[in-house]
Structure formats: C-alpha cells, structure tokens
Amino acid sequence: MTNQHDERIVKNQEQIDKLKATIPDWIKDLRRPETPMLIPKFGPLQGTRVISSGIVIAQPFAATKFAMFGAEVIHIERPGGDIHRRTGPHLTRGVRPHGCDWANEAVNRLSFGLNLKNPKGLELGMALWKISDVWMDASAPGTFERSGITPELALAVNPRLVILRVSTYGQYGSSEMLGRPGYDALGQAYGGMIAVTGDPNGPPQRAKVYTADYLTALHGWASVLMALMEVQRSGRGQVIDLSQFEAVHATMGFQMPWVTGEGKVSAHSGNKAPTFQPYDTFMCKDGYVFIGALGPVIYERVPKFLGLDSEEYSYDACSKDAAAVSSEKGLALDRKLREYCASRTRMEVEKEVNAAQIGCCRVMNAMDMLQEEHYNLRESHVPVLDRQSGVPIRVGGVIPKMSLTPGQIWRGAPAIGEDTSDIMEKLFGFSQHTIQEYYSGGIVHRTEPCTQPACDPIQVP
Helix, strand or coil, rough: CCCCCCCCCCCCCHHHHHHHHHHHHHHCCCCCCCCCCCCCCCCCCCCCCCECCHHCCCCHHHHHHHHHCCCEEEEECCCCHHHHHHHEEEECCCCEEEEEEHHHHHCCCCCECCCCCHHHHHHHHHHHHHHHEEECCCCCCCCHHHHHHHCHHHHHHCCCCEEEEECCCCCCCCCCCCCCCCCCCHHHHHHHHHHHCCCCCCCCCCCCCHHHHHHHHHHHHHHHHHHHHHHHCCCCCCCEEEEEHHHHCCCCCCHHHHHHCCCCCCCCCCCCCCCCCCCCEECCCCEEEEEEECCHHCCHHHHHCCCCCCCCHHHHHCCCCCHHHHCCCHHHHHHHHHHHHHHHCCHHHHHHHCCCCCCCECCCHHHHHHCCCCHHCCCCCEECCCCCCCCCEEEEEECCCCCCCCCCCCCCCCCCCHHHHHHHHHHCCCCHHHHHHHHHHCCCECCCCCCCCCCCCCCCC
C-alpha cells in the first residue's frame, strides 16, 4: 500500500500536518456523538454519518442512496437553499412552491442551513467533518479552495474522513477543461452519450432524464463504500475524484473497441438496433411497446410467432448483421411485426409476444407506473409528505431490495435548513442561547417544515 495520496488529487498533502495547528480547540475537543442521533436506526449503513455540500443532482443523490440504507446524511444548504429546489416542474398546491426533482431526490436527508463563506460557518463545517465518516461535495476545481476549504484541511481535522469530489470534468487533466461550468447534458455530450442518441433523421439528443447525474451518483455511492472499507482496514481516509463525463464514458460499450479495432465511429441510430432485429419500439392502437430478440435462439421464435416460414426468414437472412436487417427479407419481417402491433392494443401485444417467449414491454409513462400492480407490489414508489411544500406525493422507492438489512424511506424531502437547530444542539452540544446567536449572525438559517398535508393527494384513476 502506498503511503502517499495521488498528488493530482491531493495536491498539497505535506500541508496536512501543518493545518492541524489551525484547527480551533473546540473542534479538536469535540467528541463524536452516537450515530445515528437524528434519524431512525435501520439498514446496513446504520452508524455511518455523511456530510453532503454539493448542489443539483449527482452528488446529492449519491448521499441520498446512503440515506436510504440507514446512514445519517446531513445536507448543507446555502442561504436560500439548493438551487435545484427552484428548478421546474414544481409542486404548486402547497404552502411554498417546490421543485419536483428535489422532492424526489432529497428524501431521508437532514438539511443544515449553513453559510460556509462565513468564517464561523466554516468552523461548523469543520466540526461536521470531525464527527462524520464521509464528506461529499460537487464544486468545480478550485471553488472551495478559494475559500480555504480544502481536502487537506478536512483530512487534518479527521484523518479517517472519506472525501468524494464530484464534477463534470474531474479535478485534474487539461487546464482548458477544469473549472468550466458543468451540467448533466454536458457530461452526456463530453462522455459520448449524446453522439449515439436520437433519430438518425434528426440531431443527436440528450437522454431526457438526468442520466449523467444518476450514473455519477451510483459510481459515487460505490466508490465511497470502497473507501470506507479501506478506512476499516488501515484507518486512512482518502479523496475520490469522480467526473460525470467518465461515468457516462464507462457506459459506452462497444464504442472504443470499434473505433480502435476497426476505425469505425457509431452515429445516432434511433431506437432500432442496426445490426440485429427485432429491437425497437412498435406502435400499437393505444401507444408503443418495445420488442427485443437478441441472438439466434430468441430470434427463431419471431417468424414462427408471425406465421412466417422459419427457413425463408432465418436468423442469417434477417438478423445476423446490418446487411441482413436491411435486406428484402429483413425489411419484410420488420413490416410484418409492425402490422401485427398496429392492429392490437399495447396490453394485447405484451401478453401475446411474451407468451411466445419473446421479450416485450409496454413503453410506460408515469401514470402507467402508478397504476401498475408490479410496481406497487415491489414498492417501487412510496408515499411521502414533501416538507417544504406540504404536498403529499409519491417518490422512487428503495433499490436494491435486501433480505436482512433492507433500506427504507422514513421522511420526505426536508424544508430548507429544517434540521439546523437539532444538529447544533444534539451533535455539537450547543446551548439554545448559542444557537440563537448563530441565527442572529446569519451564519445558519432554518425554514419551518410542513408536518401535515397542505392539500389532498391527487386521486389516481
């Protein structure tokens, strides 16, 4: 095991010991309280405390994954709250408008209203490092450093701390790339996803959900768990540099082997797979289904299902490569399947095609999901009260399902700074008088949460 951090990620590790002398005595003397202190005890991550200070989706959602499985997650919110709370579409039927994305992604998290730009606010941030296992952030390279908030300082406060730094382009690399503004779609574009997405007759398109953010969150969740295993083994924390574009790039499948092995570059080709079939969306009377048959064993069921001659419409003739798919027989098979779907409803097609052991699924929208028995039996979405707006909603459920130590969703997304007073009293041991002084100085802030519904739930047909 190396005794040194990668100097591209921890650039001034020789300063760590020197920075220990700058830590206020009250933080040095701070003892870690029971963990968890402010949430129910459950799940495999019970006893882990995570500090989250990033904005929007990728890093905060990585923290939410921890929160779903029992970690006590404290999300630091700047004055006014995370900007993603104000991103549409909004919940508008409650006492305060609130972004639907945030309402879905901030469940189980505690909200600490804190101004880290204030020197006293930075001290509170350092205190959180001292009593926690993980600090996650999503600032561009150099942003926090300009305020004196560095990984080196965090490791000086707590040598066992795991630090996750999320950004679009990473913390090191080309100086031209570092520090650029970054968002989900830019991660998709730079990582290669947009180049292969969209109808070939139109422009390349981004994935319409924040795919780069969610892929990054999942990589972040896994990487922090690995780093925590190293803390258990060696007692040493470390810094993780996680970029959105690389999280996307890691999903690009055959793209790099194809360009480096054959000199070929994939373009955006739409839903239809260009080198085998069927693998596409098909229109029915009332919407779309997706039908897929990958490989000769499954494909052979398709002409049989359509009542076609299996030898005439064989795998080699219709599906083994791009030439077969675009051949006269390949196009005829595609046409026959489309005619079959067009004369039936989605549910009829789904049942009949799956009965023939060919993969088929309705293209589901949110209302479909809400009414679908399988979703409900698996608790794929669960009811909560959004505590910023007071609107009762459903949010994505816990995934994966675990047999011995399941996760749970115990609270909806918090109001801005809702847990500030509890954190200061129960984690730091501050008196009510001291807490009030922090409020009066604008160092911390809090919004009163909605604990009762402000309106009735939407009735589902």
